[in-house]
Amino acid sequence: MKILVCISHVPDTTAKIQFTADARSLDANGVQFVINPYDEFGLTRALQLNEQLGGTVTAVTVGGAEVEPTLRKALAIGAHDAVRVDAQPTDPMQVARELAAVASAGGYDLVVCGQESIDYNGGIVPSALAELLGWPVVTPCIGFTPEGGKAKASREIDGGKEVLDLALPAVLGAKKGLVEESELRIPNMRGIMSARTKPLTVAAAAGAAAGSAPVTFTKPAGKSAVQMIDAQDLETLVKKLHEEAKVI
Amino acid sequence: MILVFAETWSGQFKKSTFEAVQYAAACAAAQGSQAVAVVVGPASAPVESLGAYGAHKVLHLHGPERFETALYAALIGDVAKELDARLIVVNGTANGRALLGALAVRAEAGVISNVTALPESYSPVRVVRGAFSSKGIEVCESRSACTVIGLVPNALGAKEASGSDAAFEDRSVSAPARATVVEQQLASGTIALPEAERVVSAGRGMKAPENWGMIEELAQVLGAATACSKPVSDIGWRPHREHVGQTGIQVNPQLYIAIGISGAIQHLAGVSSSKTIVVINSDPEAPFFKAADYGIVGDAFDIIPRLTAALRKHLN
Numbered sequence: 001m002k003i004l005v006c007i008s009h010v011p012d013t014t015a016k017i018q019f020t021a022d023a024r025s026l027d028a029n030g031v032q033f034v035i036n037p038y039d040e041f042g043l044t045r046a047l048q049l050n051e052q053l054g055g056t057v058t059a060v061t062v063g064g065a066e067v068e069p070t071l072r073k074a075l076a077i078g079a080h081d082a083v084r085v086d087a088q089p090t091d092p093m094q095v096a097r098e099l100a101a102v103a104s105a106g107g108y109d110l111v112v113c114g115q116e117s118i119d120y121n122g123g124i125v126p127s128a129l130a131e132l133l134g135w136p137v138v139t140p141c142i143g144f145t146p147e148g149g150k151a152k153a154s155r156e157i158d159g160g161k162e163v164l165d166l167a168l169p170a171v172l173g174a175k176k177g178l179v180e181e182s183e184l185r186i187p188n189m190r191g192i193m194s195a196r197t198k199p200l201t202v203a204a205a206a207g208a209a210a211g212s213a214p215v216t217f218t219k220p221a222g223k224s225a226v227q228m229i230d231a232q233d234l235e236t237l238v239k240k241l242h243e244e245a246k247v248i
Numbered sequence: 249m250i251l252v253f254a255e256t257w258s259g260q261f262k263k264s265t266f267e268a269v270q271y272a273a274a275c276a277a278a279q280g281s282q283a284v285a286v287v288v289g290p291a292s293a294p295v296e297s298l299g300a301y302g303a304h305k306v307l308h309l310h311g312p313e314r315f316e317t318a319l320y321a322a323l324i325g326d327v328a329k330e331l332d333a334r335l336i337v338v339n340g341t342a343n344g345r346a347l348l349g350a351l352a353v354r355a356e357a358g359v360i361s362n363v364t365a366l367p368e369s370y371s372p373v374r375v376v377r378g379a380f381s382s383k384g385i386e387v388c389e390s391r392s393a394c395t396v397i398g399l400v401p402n403a404l405g406a407k408e409a410s411g412s413d414a415a416f417e418d419r420s421v422s423a424p425a426r427a428t429v430v431e432q433q434l435a436s437g438t439i440a441l442p443e444a445e446r447v448v449s450a451g452r453g454m455k456a457p458e459n460w461g462m463i464e465e466l467a468q469v470l471g472a473a474t475a476c477s478k479p480v481s482d483i484g485w486r487p488h489r490e491h492v493g494q495t496g497i498q499v500n501p502q503l504y505i506a507i508g509i510s511g512a513i514q515h516l517a518g519v520s521s522s523k524t525i526v527v528i529n530s531d532p533e534a535p536f537f538k539a540a541d542y543g544i545v546g547d548a549f550d551i552i553p554r555l556t557a558a559l560r561k562h563l564n
């Protein structure tokens with residue numbers, strides 16, 4: 001099976017988020033970047049499928065040279081090769097179009113994304129990419145098993161889940177459940193060594209247009225100081241929730 | 249023209265559908281335009297009732313039995329092109345969110361998701377959205393003639409219905425689905441988290457899964473959904489679908505009660521936009537108190553039953 005795993009390069013979940021003085025972008029100073037957590041589930045499932053069925057796992061990121069350490073990490077975890085599409089995208093539609101160009105040229109059986117990147121929280125790429133390719137999409141995907149040229153997949157819905165039958169090729173938007181947290185792989189020494197020599201190619205961008213662009217970023221107003229309430233006086237809490245907060 | 253996807257579940261409108269229709273109606277009013285709601289598939293609720301939420305017209309597309317991303321994107325996208333829609337409003341449920349990207353492609357539109365307010369301007373469309381898991385607020389500008397807007401449920405809140413029925417039109421449609429739903433499993437009797445107005449959430453401080461009875465009882469009295477921190481679902485005390493936070497469900501309720509949850513940055517990232525936050529924790533130094541509106545230091549096992557009783561008394 002030939003699998004393409006789309007990797008988003010995002011600030012670590014513990015990162016304090018600051019914006020540049022002109023408020024136009026993230027201030028990357030001192031921020032640690034990681035593989036988007038949802039993409040880790042996707043990458044792990046891709047590697048498991050590769051071990052069962054053979055083929056290749058290619059990692060791809062649309063971004064500048066700064067994303068290469070994140071792609072190297074995907075190689076260290078086990079991807080066979082990596083592609084960086086050289087562009088600085090401003091929105092997920094632009095990313096989806098660049099990825100569609102890579103996916104359609106490569107003859108892939110499966111494209112695995114995360115359900116959302118935790119930086120801009122678009123949640124757009126998986127279904128946009130699938131629609132550009134004319135393929136089925138399963139997002140948020142919490143289970144995937146290929147059966148010949150077809151597959152069974154499960155998808156989270158509000159308050160439950162559903163099981164789908166589909167034909168390959170397809171696009172997934174991965175979430176925990178596709179693999180469990182305990183199955184996630186971390187790079188070992190051998191992986192890190194071999195990642196240095198695995199191919200990481202830089203592809204020219206297709207020049208896709210963006211559908212939108214950020215104008216400004218600000219930080220949310222902080223909460224006013226907490227009101228502490230005596231544990232023996234819960235009536236006061238109830239009263240405040242009713243009269244002050246007006247939520248009950 | 250402004251289009252809004254009026255999502256149904258088992259034939260009924262989802263709660264966030266009313267919010268989406270009101271959002272579309274407000275956009276239409278601001279531009280001297282009209283809001284058209286699109287209902288796809290079986291509807292037992294009278295579709296014209298969406299007029300009370302501001303829909304000028306309801307277009308009911310008969311044919312599909314169930315949501316499927318490509319199918320719905322094709323049907324709604326074609327209507328958007330036919331009506332030359334400038335905005336397409338979609339609520340942020342699981343299906344709504346899955347639809348956004350595909351619909352934008354079909355409608356040849358731009359798309360802005362995670363939207364929390366009405367547009368600041370309409371040409372070009374400029375609107376506020378959440379980014380960096382609620383650690384940032386972004387003003388985003390569309391670069392397309394048509395823009396799909398994905399809403400955060402509860403960000404605006406549905407107002408009381410008023411006004412009269414909308415005009416409606418029925419159409420039979422068919423389009424190919426690319427995947428077939430073979431089975432659906434729903435947790436019965438629970439309130440869907442993303443749409444919930446009140447959430448009772450508990451963490452590792454509850455010590456063991458058998459202690460969740462009191463959490464469920466508190467939630468029931470409040471008409472709230474139950475949620476949990478990530479480790480609680482990782483160790484299997486609660487189902488994955490209850491995990492809230494940066495890597496779980498993002499919630500935006502009126503009231504979020506956090507019990508025995510320390511308040512790690514990844515947890516806060518998914519819940520901090522809740523209107524009112526109550527934190528109950530035995531450790532006065534728990535970081536969650538910094539993000540709370542009301543805090544109680546104490547043992548959950550002592551407090552929760554008494555709080556449930558006090559609320560029951562108040563609500564009766």
Ligand SMILES: Cc1cc2nc3c(=O)[nH]c(=O)nc-3n(C[C@H](O)[C@H](O)[C@H](O)COP(=O)(O)OP(=O)(O)OC[C@H]3O[C@@H](n4cnc5c(N)ncnc54)[C@H](O)[C@@H]3O)c2cc1C
Nearest residue numbers: 451452453477478493494495508509510514515530531548
């Ligand atoms: C990549 C990544 C992503 C993550 N994403 C998420 C996420 O989306 N959501 C999430 O929740 N976490 C997430 N986490 C985990 C997060 O960092 C914390 O570990 C987690 O939120 C802690 O859960 P907790 O508060 O239930 O447990 P703990 O940190 O163990 O806290 C338990 C709390 O209960 C209190 N307590 C104990 N006994 C009692 C009692 N009797 N009465 C009252 N209080 C009591 C304690 O004082 C303590 O504050 C993520 C972590 C990583 C690395």
Ligand SMILES: Nc1ncnc2c1ncn2[C@@H]1O[C@H](COP(=O)(O)O)[C@@H](O)[C@H]1O
Nearest residue numbers: 006061062113114116117122123124125
């Ligand atoms: N710049 C990017 N390069 C490669 N893949 C991406 C990029 N941005 C997003 N993705 C993929 O699309 C998924 C959803 O991202 P988004 O729609 O931006 O929230 C991510 O989990 C990645 O798999």
